[in-house]
Amino acid sequence: MQTNFHSKFLGAAFATLTLAACGGGGGGSSAAPAASSNVAKYVGTWQSGCYQLPLFSDTTNGNVAAYVKDSFVAKENSGTVLGLSITQTVYASKDTTCSGAVQATVTRTGLSDNSSVTNNINKTMTTGFGANTFTYLGALTLGGVATDKFDLSAAALSNFNATILLGTIQFKTADFSAATGKIALYLSGSTLTAGYGSSAAADPTALSTKPQDIFTKQ
Numbered sequence: 001m002q003t004n005f006h007s008k009f010l011g012a013a014f015a016t017l018t019l020a021a022c023g024g025g026g027g028g029s030s031a032a033p034a035a036s037s038n039v040a041k042y043v044g045t046w047q048s049g050c051y052q053l054p055l056f057s058d059t060t061n062g063n064v065a066a067y068v069k070d071s072f073v074a075k076e077n078s079g080t081v082l083g084l085s086i087t088q089t090v091y092a093s094k095d096t097t098c099s100g101a102v103q104a105t106v107t108r109t110g111l112s113d114n115s116s117v118t119n120n121i122n123k124t125m126t127t128g129f130g131a132n133t134f135t136y137l138g139a140l141t142l143g144g145v146a147t148d149k150f151d152l153s154a155a156a157l158s159n160f161n162a163t164i165l166l167g168t169i170q171f172k173t174a175d176f177s178a179a180t181g182k183i184a185l186y187l188s189g190s191t192l193t194a195g196y197g198s199s200a201a202a203d204p205t206a207l208s209t210k211p212q213d214i215f216t217k218q
Helices: 002-008
Strands: 044-058 064-076 081-091 104-108 115-119 124-128 133-142 145-154 163-166 169-172 179-188 191-196 214-217
Touching: 044 081, 064 214, 104 163, 124 163, 133 179
Parallel strands: 104 124
Antiparallel strands: 044 064, 044 169, 044 214, 064 081, 081 104, 081 133, 115 124, 133 145, 145 179, 163 169, 179 191, 191 214
16 A cells, blocks of 8 residues: 555655665665676665655644655665665755755664664654564566565664654654555666555555656656
């Protein structure tokens, strides 16, 4: 489910925190690329388009849903597994193009160090409660194009339930619980398009056309 995926998975790669500071990115060793790799072409930093996400409320505008850009840093853990660091960069509810000032940044590093650091001055929250991964399952044709299908797994944002206020942005940690599911990825040049199953166990049936599901390599 797309909403489930974004609220629970791409809830964090990552942005005004320096992406390199996400450390091991993906809670696993960044092994040398395998001689025959199914995932190497996805290694790098990817950023979505701008979209509105109700899980983040803009407290300066009647708690209207804020706008968000998702990004993730993918590193090759093996020839079939990508380890991810995930960040959501949050903008004001009136910033429909995500071109104004960043209001908050929420990052899941993919590390398993049971860490949670909130910086109210920089309006950031960074946590490490387990690995975020894409595990390659095989080829899948969607809409006449060849895609790669993956199992996805994302750690929870935190091990506690709380309402967090970062600057003017408010959200609940309980809305960012651990998630699993299936995702299809289609790479064309520097554009990566995702498709999702209708449930955690279902295969994707189409590529999405929504801005939150189309990523550009940075």
